[in-house]
Amino acid sequence: xxxxxxxxxxxxxxxxxxxxxxxxxxxxxxxxxxxxxxxxxxxxxxxxxxxxxxxxxxxxxxxxxxxxxxxxxxxxxxxxxxxxxxxxxxxxxxxxxxxxxxxxxxxxxxxxxxxxxxxxxxxxxxxxxxxxxxxxxxxxxxxxxxxxxxxxxxxxxxxxxxxxxxxxxxxxxxxxxxxxxxxxxxxxxxxxxxxxxxxxxxxxxxxxxxxxxxxxxxxxxxxxxxxxxxxxxxxxxxxxxxxxxxxxxxx
Amino acid sequence: xxxxxxxxxxxxxxxxxxxxxxxxxxxxxxxxxxxxxxxxxxxxxxxxxxxxxxxxxxxxxxxxxxxxxxxxxxxxxxxxxxxxxxxxxxxxxxxxxxxxxxxxxxxxxxxxxxxxxxxxxxxxxxxxxxxxxxxxxxxxxxxxxxxxxxxxxxxxxxxxxxxxxxxxxxxxxxxxxxxxxxxxxxxxxxxxxxxxxxxxxxxxxxxxxxxxxxxxxxxxxxxxxxxxxxxxxxxxxxxxxxxxxxxxxxxxxxxxxxxxxxxxxxxxxxxxxxxxxxxxxxxxxxxxxxxxxxxxxxxxxxxxxxxxxxxxxxxxxxxxxxxxxxxxxxxxxxxxxxxxxxxxxxxxxxxxxxxxxxxxxxxxxxxxxxxxxxxxxxxxxxxxxxxxxxxxxxxxxxxxxxxxxxxxxxxxxxxxxxxxxxxxxxxxxxxxxxx
Numbered sequence: 121x122x123x124x125x126x127x128x129x130x131x132x133x134x135x136x137x138x139x140x141x142x143x144x145x146x147x148x149x150x151x152x153x154x155x156x157x158x159x160x161x162x163x164x165x166x167x168x169x170x171x172x173x174x175x176x177x178x179x180x181x182x183x184x185x186x187x188x189x190x191x192x193x194x195x196x197x198x199x200x201x202x203x204x205x206x207x208x209x210x211x212x213x214x215x216x217x218x219x220x221x222x223x224x225x226x227x228x229x230x231x232x233x234x235x236x237x238x239x240x241x242x243x244x245x246x247x248x249x250x251x252x253x254x255x256x257x258x259x260x261x262x263x264x265x266x267x268x269x270x271x272x273x274x275x276x277x278x279x280x281x282x283x284x285x286x287x288x289x290x291x292x293x294x295x296x297x298x299x300x301x302x303x304x305x306x307x308x309x310x311x312x313x314x315x316x317x318x319x320x321x322x323x324x325x326x327x328x329x330x331x332x333x334x335x336x337x338x339x340x341x342x343x344x345x346x347x348x349x350x351x352x353x354x355x356x357x358x359x360x361x362x363x364x365x366x367x368x369x370x371x
Numbered sequence: 372x373x374x375x376x377x378x379x380x381x382x383x384x385x386x387x388x389x390x391x392x393x394x395x396x397x398x399x400x401x402x403x404x405x406x407x408x409x410x411x412x413x414x415x416x417x418x419x420x421x422x423x424x425x426x427x428x429x430x431x432x433x434x435x436x437x438x439x440x441x442x443x444x445x446x447x448x449x450x451x452x453x454x455x456x457x458x459x460x461x462x463x464x465x466x467x468x469x470x471x472x473x474x475x476x477x478x479x480x481x482x483x484x485x486x487x488x489x490x491x492x493x494x495x496x497x498x499x500x501x502x503x504x505x506x507x508x509x510x511x512x513x514x515x516x517x518x519x520x521x522x523x524x525x526x527x528x529x530x531x532x533x534x535x536x537x538x539x540x541x542x543x544x545x546x547x548x549x550x551x552x553x554x555x556x557x558x559x560x561x562x563x564x565x566x567x568x569x570x571x572x573x574x575x576x577x578x579x580x581x582x583x584x585x586x587x588x589x590x591x592x593x594x595x596x597x598x599x600x601x602x603x604x605x606x607x608x609x610x611x612x613x614x615x616x617x618x619x620x621x622x623x624x625x626x627x628x629x630x631x632x633x634x635x636x637x638x639x640x641x642x643x644x645x646x647x648x649x650x651x652x653x654x655x656x657x658x659x660x661x662x663x664x665x666x667x668x669x670x671x672x673x674x675x676x677x678x679x680x681x682x683x684x685x686x687x688x689x690x691x692x693x694x695x696x697x698x699x700x701x702x703x704x705x706x707x708x709x710x711x712x713x714x715x716x717x718x719x720x721x722x723x724x725x726x727x728x729x730x731x732x733x734x735x736x737x738x739x740x741x742x743x744x745x746x747x748x749x750x751x752x753x754x755x756x757x758x759x760x761x762x763x764x765x766x767x768x769x770x771x772x773x774x775x776x777x778x779x780x781x782x783x784x785x786x787x788x789x790x791x792x793x794x795x796x797x798x799x800x801x802x803x804x805x806x
Contacts, residue, residue: 140444152581167469167759168761169760169761170757170758171753191760192760192761193760193761193762193763193764193765193769195761196762196763197763198762201761202761204758204761207437207758208752208754208755208756208758209775210752210755210759210773211776211778211780212775212776212777212779213759213772213773213776217806218759218762218764218772219762219773220806221764221768222759222762222763222764225763225764225768226763229763257461261776273416278762282762284762305509309776358602
C-alpha cells in the first residue's frame with residue numbers, strides 16, 4: 121500500500137529526514153517511535169504534503185501512485201488521512217459544514233454522487249458514536265475552544281467519516297488523559313479492517329497498549345535505526361532511548 | 372508650493388459654481404451661504420492632510436473631473452438592475468443626484484417620506500430645526516460643500532411610538548455613460564420616541580468617472596431604534612465622499628452596516644454622538660476590495676454621557692493592488708462613566724500589492740470605563756488551509772471557506788432576512804463560494 125524508499129527531506133536549511141525506508145501493507149499497524157526531534161512528525165507531514173518541507177531525495181508510492189507528485193487534497197482523496205498533532209482552530213467554519221464539503225469532494229473524486237443532507241446527517245450520527253462525540257460540538261466552529269481531548273476525538277471522528285485507506289496518527293495520544301486515550305484508541309480499532317492500515321507516530325508506549333502494532337520502528341536522526349515487533353516498544357518504555365543512541369553511535 | 376496652490380484652485384472653482392447656484396433665495400439659503408464660507412475657509416484637504424493621509428481625494432478630483440461641466444441627462448428609466456429583489460420597501464431613486472419619480476415608489480403609512488426639496492417647502496420648520504445641526508460644516512470641507520450645494524435627497528420622519536416594518540431604500544445611481552457625473556445629495560432622518568426604522572442606501576454606477584458627496588444626518592430620539600445599511604457596489608469608477616452623522620438620545624439603539632464591495636475611491640465618515648444614557652450603538656463594516664479600489668472608513672464614536680455601550684467591528688479582505696484604510700476614534704468624555712466601548716478591525720491581504728493602514732484612536736477622560744480595541748492584519752492562515760486540504764478539500768474551496776467565514780462574522784449581524792440573503796449572495800459570489 122505504501123512504499124517509502126530512501127526518503128530525505130529538509131525544512132529551510134535543516135535536513136531532517138536522512139533516508140527513510142518503510143513498507144506498509146493492508147491490514148497492518150506500524151508504530152513509529154523515537155526521541156524528540158528525531159523526525160517523526162516531519163515524516164507524517166511530508167507524507168500528508170505539508171508545503172514547508174522540501175523533499176530532497178527518495179520516493180514514495182501510495183496505492184500505485186507517486187505520492188510526492190500529489191497535492192495534499194489529492195492525497196486525501198486517494199485515501200490518506202493525517203490526524204494532526206495540533207488540530208487547527210478555524211473560526212466561522214463548523215465541523216459539520218467542513219465535513220460535508222470534504223466528504224462530497226472526496227465522493228466526487230471517486231465518481232460518486234454527493235450525499236444529500238439527510239444521508240450525510242445519518243452517516244454523521246453513526247460515526248459520532250464511535251468516538252462518543254456530541255453533535256453540539258460539531259455544530260460549533262472547527263476546534264475553536266475545544267479541549268485537547270475534544271480536538272483529538274474530532275480528528276478520529278473525521279477519520280471515521282472519510283474512511284481512509286491509510287491513517288497516520290501524529291502523536292494523537294500526547295496530552296490525553298487515560299479515559300480520552302481509551303475512547304480515541306477504541307475508535308481507531310473499530311475502524312481497522314483487512315484493507316486499511318494505520319501508522320501510529322508516538323513518543324509514548326502507553327498508546328500501543330490500546331492500539332496494538334504489528335511493527336515498531338525507531339526513528340533517530342532522520343533514519344529508522346531499529347525495527348521490531350510490539351516487544352520493542354516495551355523495551356523502549358523500560359530502558360528509554362539512550363541505548364538506541366548508543367547502539368547507533370557504536371555502529 | 373504648487374500642490375497647495377492647486378488645492379486652492381479647485382476649492383475656488385467649486386465655490387464659484389456653488390455661489391452662482393445660490394442666487395435664487397429659498398428657506399435654507401442662509402445655511403447654504405454660511406457653509407460656503409466654511410468651504411472656502413477650510414479648502415479641500417491638502418495632500419497628506421492628517422484626516423486624509425492615505426486617501427488622495429483632492430488630487431483624484433482634480434485629475435478626473437471638470438467642475439465647470441453639467442451632468443449629462445440620464446436615459447435610465449429602469450432600475451431593476453440595481454434594486455434588491457424581494458424586499459418590500461419604500462424606494463426612492465436618485466439618478467445623477469436628481470430624484471426620479473417614475474422609478475420610485477413611496478407607499479408607507481405612519482411615517483413621512485419626502486424628497487428633501489419637497490420637505491423644505493412643505494415642512495420648512497421641521498426640516499430647518501434639524502438640517503445641518505449634526506453634521507458640522509466647520510469640521511470638514513466635504514461636509515461644508517454638501518451643506519452649501521446639495522441638490523436634493525430624502526427626508527424621513529417617523530413620529531413617536533411608530534414601528535415602521537418596511538425599510539426605506541435609497542438608490543444613488545450614477546449614469547456616467549455620456550460623461551462625468553457629480554452629485555451632491557443630502558438626507559435627513561428623524562426617528563421619534565420609541566419608534567423603529569430601517570434605511571438602506573445603495574450606490575451603483577456605470578460609465579466613466581463619477582463623484583458623489585452624500586451626507587446623511589440621523590436623529591434618533593429616546594428609546595428609538597434605527598438600522599442603517601450602506602451598500603457600495605459600483606460597476607463604474609465612482610469616487611465618493613460619504614458622511615453618516617448619527618445623534619442618539621437616551622436608551623436608543625442604532626446599528627449601522629457598511630458594505631464596500633467595489634468603487635474607485637470610497638471615503639466613508641461614520642460619526643456617532645451618544646448624548647444620553649443606556650444607549651447601544653453597533654457599527655459593522657465589511658470591505659472586499661479588488662483591483663485598485665481604495666476604501667477608507669473613518670469612524671468616530673463620541674460617548675458624552677454615562678452608561679452607554681458601543682461596539683464596532685470592521686473587517687476587510689484586500690485583493691489585487693487595493694488599499695484599505697481604517698481609522699477609529701472613540702471619545703469618552705469626563706462624565707461618561709461606566710461606558711463600554713469596543714472596537715475591532717481585522718484585515719486579510721491576499722496579495723503582496725494590497726495594503727491596509729489601520730489606526731485606532733481612543734481618547735478617554737473618564738476613569739471608570741471598559742474600552743478595548745484590536746487591529747490585526749495578515750494573510751490567510753496557511754496552517755488552516757493545509758488542514759482543510761488534508762481532508763480532501765481543494766485549495767480554492769479551502770480559501771473560499773476561510774474567507775467566507777471571515778466575512779460571515781459581519782454578515783451574521785445583519786438582521787433583515789431579505790437584505791441578509793441579498794448580501795450573502797453578493798458576498799458568496801465575490802468570494803467564489805462553492806461549498
